[in-house]
Amino acid sequence: MENVTIRMLAERLQLSTATISKALNNxxxxxxxxxxxxxxxxxxxNYVPNPYASSLRKKASNTIAVVIPEVADSFFAEAINGxxxxxxxxxxxxxxxxxxxxxQKEQTILxxxxxxxxxxxxxSVTTETTATGLExxxxxxxxxxxxxxxxxVKAAKITTDDATAAYRATTHLxxxxxxxxxxxSASRQLSISNKRAEGFQQALLDHxxxxxxxxxxxxxxxxxxxxxxxxxxxxxxxxxGIIATTEKLSTAVYEVCEALQWRIPEDLQxxxxxxxxxxxxxxxxxxxxxxxxxxMGKAAATLLFRALKSNNFxxxxxxxxxxxxLIARNSTLAKDK
Amino acid sequence: MENVTIRMLAERLQLSTATISKALNNxxxxxxxxxxxxxxxxxxxNYVPNPYASSLRKKASNTIAVVIPEVADSFFAEAINGxxxxxxxxxxxxxxxxxxxxxQKEQTILxxxxxxxxxxxxxSVTTETTATGLExxxxxxxxxxxxxxxxxVKAAKITTDDATAAYRATTHLxxxxxxxxxxxSASRQLSISNKRAEGFQQALLDHxxxxxxxxxxxxxxxxxxxxxxxxxxxxxxxxxGIIATTEKLSTAVYEVCEALQWRIPEDLQxxxxxxxxxxxxxxxxxxxxxxxxxxMGKAAATLLFRALKSNNFxxxxxxxxxxxxLIARNSTLAKDK
Numbered sequence: 058m059e060n061v062t063i064r065m066l067a068e069r070l071q072l073s074t075a076t077i078s079k080a081l082n083n084x085x086x087x088x089x090x091x092x093x094x095x096x097x098x099x100x101x102x103n104y105v106p107n108p109y110a111s112s113l114r115k116k117a118s119n120t121i122a123v124v125i126p127e128v129a130d131s132f133f134a135e136a137i138n139g140x141x142x143x144x145x146x147x148x149x150x151x152x153x154x155x156x157x158x159x160x161q162k163e164q165t166i167l168x169x170x171x172x173x174x175x176x177x178x179x180x181s182v183t184t185e186t187t188a189t190g191l192e193x194x195x196x197x198x199x200x201x202x203x204x205x206x207x208x209x210v211k212a213a214k215i216t217t218d219d220a221t222a223a224y225r226a227t228t229h230l231x232x233x234x235x236x237x238x239x240x241x242s243a244s245r246q247l248s249i250s251n252k253r254a255e256g257f258q259q260a261l262l263d264h265x266x267x268x269x270x271x272x273x274x275x276x277x278x279x280x281x282x283x284x285x286x287x288x289x290x291x292x293x294x295x296x297x298g299i300i301a302t303t304e305k306l307s308t309a310v311y312e313v314c315e316a317l318q319w320r321i322p323e324d325l326q327x328x329x330x331x332x333x334x335x336x337x338x339x340x341x342x343x344x345x346x347x348x349x350x351x352x353m354g355k356a357a358a359t360l361l362f363r364a365l366k367s368n369n370f371x372x373x374x375x376x377x378x379x380x381x382x383l384i385a386r387n388s389t390l391a392k393d394k
Numbered sequence: 395m396e397n398v399t400i401r402m403l404a405e406r407l408q409l410s411t412a413t414i415s416k417a418l419n420n421x422x423x424x425x426x427x428x429x430x431x432x433x434x435x436x437x438x439x440n441y442v443p444n445p446y447a448s449s450l451r452k453k454a455s456n457t458i459a460v461v462i463p464e465v466a467d468s469f470f471a472e473a474i475n476g477x478x479x480x481x482x483x484x485x486x487x488x489x490x491x492x493x494x495x496x497x498q499k500e501q502t503i504l505x506x507x508x509x510x511x512x513x514x515x516x517x518s519v520t521t522e523t524t525a526t527g528l529e530x531x532x533x534x535x536x537x538x539x540x541x542x543x544x545x546x547v548k549a550a551k552i553t554t555d556d557a558t559a560a561y562r563a564t565t566h567l568x569x570x571x572x573x574x575x576x577x578x579s580a581s582r583q584l585s586i587s588n589k590r591a592e593g594f595q596q597a598l599l600d601h602x603x604x605x606x607x608x609x610x611x612x613x614x615x616x617x618x619x620x621x622x623x624x625x626x627x628x629x630x631x632x633x634x635g636i637i638a639t640t641e642k643l644s645t646a647v648y649e650v651c652e653a654l655q656w657r658i659p660e661d662l663q664x665x666x667x668x669x670x671x672x673x674x675x676x677x678x679x680x681x682x683x684x685x686x687x688x689x690m691g692k693a694a695a696t697l698l699f700r701a702l703k704s705n706n707f708x709x710x711x712x713x714x715x716x717x718x719x720l721i722a723r724n725s726t727l728a729k730d731k
Contacts, residue, residue: 103530105508128474128490134466141492145499150506153465153490155478162482169487171442193440311675333672338648340677 061104069098120150121361122175124166126158126183126205130304131332132350133181136203139354140179147362149176158278160185167194177361179354181205184244184278199364199372203357204348208248213364213375215357219249222346222381223256226300226328229344229383231264233391235298235326238266239290240273241306253302253330269294276306287313296325298389304331307343327388330381341387349379398441406435457487458698459512461503463495463520463542467641468669469687470518473540476691477516484699486513495615497522504531514698516691518542521581521615536701536709540694541685545585550701550712552694556586559683559718560593563637563665566681566720568601570728572635572663575603576627577610578643590639590667606631613643624650633662635726641668644680664725667718678724686716 063081067074072091080087080095087095098104123140125133137153144151152175156163160183167190170178177199182191188209194200195212203215223240230238240257244250254273261268274290276283287309291299301307307329311321319325321341328344329336336343356377364372400418404411409428417424417432418441424432435441460477462470474490481488489512493500497520504527507515514536519528525546531537532549540552560577567575577594581587591610598605611627613620624646628636638644644666648658656662658678665681666673673680693714701709 103508105505127471128465129468129471131466134464134471137465137492141494150503151492153492155474155488155490157478166487168442171440308671308675311672315675334645335648335670335672335676338645338652338676339672340675340679342677 061099061102066095066098066102066104070094118150118174118176119148120152120175121177121179121358121365122152122154122166122170124154124156124163124178124180126156126181128153128155131334132204132304132348135332135350136181136354136357139351139356140358141354142351143355143358143362149362156183158183158185160187164190167191170194171197177201177365179203179357179361182207182247184247184250186246195373199361201357201361201372201375203353205247205249211373213357213360213372215353215360215377215379216249217348217353217381218378219252219381220256220259222330222348222383223253223300223302224260225256225383226346227257227260228264229385229389230298230300230326230328231260231266233298233322233326233389236266237269237294237296238272238298238300239269239294239296241287241299241301241303241310242273242275243278243303243306245275250302253300257300276309280305280309283309284312284316288316291317291319291325298326299328301327301329301331304329304333307331307333307345311339321388322390326390328383329388336384337386339388341390344386344389345384346381347384348381352379398436398439403432403435403439403441407431455487455511455513456485457489457512458514458516458695458702459489459491459503459507461491461493461500461515461517463493463518465490465492468671469541469641469685472669472687473518473691473694476688476693477695479688480692480695480699486699493520495520495522497524501527504528507531508534514538514702516540516694516698519544519584521584521587523583532710536698538694538698538701538709538712540690542584542586548710550694550697550709552690552697552714552716553586554685554690554718555715556589556718557593557596559667559685559720560590560637560639561597562593562720563683564594564597565601566722566726567635567637567663567665568597568603570635570659570663570726573603574606574631574633575609575635575637576606576631576633578624578636578638578640578647579610579612580615580640580643582612587639590637594637613646617642617646620646621649621653625653628654628656628662635663636665638664638666638668641666641670644668644670644682648676658725659727663727665720666725673721674723676725678727681723681726682721683718684721685718689716 063074063077067077080092141151154166163183179201181203182205191207191210201213206214242250271294301310310327314321321327330346332350336345360375364370400411400414403414417429478488491503500520516538518540519542528544528547538550543551579587608631638647647664651658658664667683669687673682697712701707
């Protein structure tokens with residue numbers, strides 16, 4: 058079916074397109090009777106304003122973008138729910154773009170935003186992302202980084218207490234009798250990965266434990282490649298405790314332990330950064346660092362809408378850190394119990 | 395920073411905007427020397443074409459929409475990956491819209507599409523959706539339904555073998571000694587839910603087993619409400635086997651069994667429709683009907699792009715059914731073993 062246009066309404070009612078447009082926008086220049094005739098026909102023909110044309114005039118799309126590396130991770134799924142809760146209230150559309158952990162794909166997406174397709178952007182960057190391109194974006198549009206932020210860029214940021222969470226996880230393993238602890242990291246680039254590594258190293262230092270030469274394993278985005286990498290790392294380092302800093306890596310640890318016939322927690326105690334609702338039903342149930350995903354999404358969206366509402370809001374200076382929590386389960390049952 | 399426009403390029407180069415536009419579009423009316431000057435300045439100033447303006451001219455957005463009820467389900471996460479694999483190849487943007495199982499929100503999203511924001515739509519409907527509004531959408535745009543289709547609407551559809559999968563799940567439980575089998579359904583509306591119920595009932599009939607008065611429990615979208623509903627249903631019906639037809643309901647069964655101190659599989663055998671990567675690490679590992687999520691997303695996107703490429707492609711007549719598979723694990727270990 059053909060789209061109903063202002064021109065079609067004008068022809069049917071024998072009015073000018075300007076009159077139709079003013080009537081649809083409740084202009085005081087138009088008599089109430091005319092306005093009612095226009096609205097009645099628009100409703101009858103199911104007229105919908107063209108957002109491209111109206112965006113060109115109003116320069117606002119009533120749309121915000123969320124750029125995330127993937128959806129197959131419960132952190133992002135929950136964060137999106139937090140974002141949508143706020144956007145729905147404000148009557149905004151949310152468009153979700155996936156960068157698939159590919160910084161080039163991310164650049165293509167960001168480039169597209171310069172053109173005015175969206176009013177603001179919430180972004181959690183890829184494991185490869187550097188500041189290039191992001192600075193331009195922050196100059197062009199209201200932007201809030203959440204979780205995976207880009208340290209070098211001056212912008213609004215919502216994060217969790219990554220260093221503290223990793224410190225707490227490490228201390229929990231040490232208290233449970235672990236002495237050869239490893240950390241599985243998703244990236245050498247990401248500031249949140251580096252903070253988790255710092256918290257880990259600081260905890261070892263504070264407990265006078267040595268940092269093994271291969272204590273930190275930098276993993277791939279591909280599950281198959283990680284499987285082999287972790288198998289080798291586990292055998293070479295003979296870990297007795299491991300911290301998986303992403304949900305996918307937590308699952309990978311269970312796979313590798315199964316393959317090596319290592320028992321959790323007897324042979325290896327495991328903590329995962331994960332928001333999986335099934336964590337407590339795993340065999341054994343997984344001790345997690347649970348991130349405030351929903352709250353982080355909500356906080357990020359709230360900041361963005363404040364900036365969209367007022368040009369004076371100093372968005373780039375906003376920083377918020379929302380704490381994670383450690384939930385102890387059977388995957389870290391202490392050795393002597 | 396201000397967006398760079400054709401007008402700005404024209405002023406800087408002392409050329410008309412029409413000349414700039416033609417040069418950017420490689421028109422043969424423009425001399426090679428002028429074209430090079432324009433392209434050089436456009437690159438220097440980081441000029442990006444405005445998609446609204448260019449959409450108005452070309453009537454194409456190079457964007458497809460994916461409308462799904464939620465992302466916190468591995469079926470949809472994997473389906474999106476299948477869709478993106480095809481879209482990326484074609485150089486299209488994928489915008490993901492969430493209906494949050496709310497048919498009114500879905501309607502608002504669909505209404506927005508009439509305006510030309512996207513070239514085509516892939517949709518998996520909410521548990522409440524009826525044909526209203528969808529017929530209009532299918533007339534306006536290339537649309538492919540996947541997984542959760544709307545039977546009444548004549549349109550392209552990619553589904554899995556829902557009735558057969560439920561039949562197979564029921565037969566598997568019967569073979570394992572179950573006699574009081576229940577099915578947890580997500581919707582009275584959805585055709586895929588109804589097909590699963592049909593397959594379930596047919597299998598009972600074929601094995602001369604009675605259909606319990608409350609064999610089918612229609613669940614809510616809210617976890618908290620389901621928890622109470624399932625607890626009551628389990629106690630009243632004393633099931634010895636249960637089929638959870640969504641991933642969330644599978645997790646809910648584990649929760650309720652824990653609360654009731656029912657052992658899986660000794661007291662209750664469980665099969666879940668689920669693509670959870672952790673299914674095999676659950677306690678006990680979960681027998682699943684695993685849907686071909688990635689393939690379904692890929693097939694749906696492939697159909698859509700065929701329609702976008704050629705006006706003659708009879709999109710609405712396309713139907714494809716991709717089979718699911720049953721993966722037996724410990725949650726259905728037979729009674730006598």
